[in-house]
Amino acid sequence: MDLLNNPADPAAFDMSTDPSTIRSRPLKWDYFSEGASLREFNIALGDCGVASWMNSHLSELIQPVALRAPEVLIGAPQVFVQG
Numbered sequence: 001m002d003l004l005n006n007p008a009d010p011a012a013f014d015m016s017t018d019p020s021t022i023r024s025r026p027l028k029w030d031y032f033s034e035g036a037s038l039r040e041f042n043i044a045l046g047d048c049g050v051a052s053w054m055n056s057h058l059s060e061l062i063q064p065v066a067l068r069a070p071e072v073l074i075g076a077p078q079v080f081v082q083g
Contacts, residue, residue, distance in 0.1 A: 050064050
């Protein structure tokens with residue numbers, strides 16, 4: 001099983017393959033049937049409690065604590081990899 005054949009299961013990704021070989025595909029038809037009018041759908045916006053104006057932050061928090069990655073919670077250093 002792999003992401004190309006089963007994109008809904010990221011845990012099935014074979015770590016021995018190069019991720020750059022996975023082709024991207026639009027998600028449009030995962031949510032809309034082909035031929036459906038994109039003007040006829042409902043939008044729901046969610047806020048996890050830390051939304052703020054772009055130029056007037058209420059705090060420096062940019063993620064809700066409950067949704068933070070473990071490395072963010074423990075204060076691990078940021079590592080940027082250029083490839």
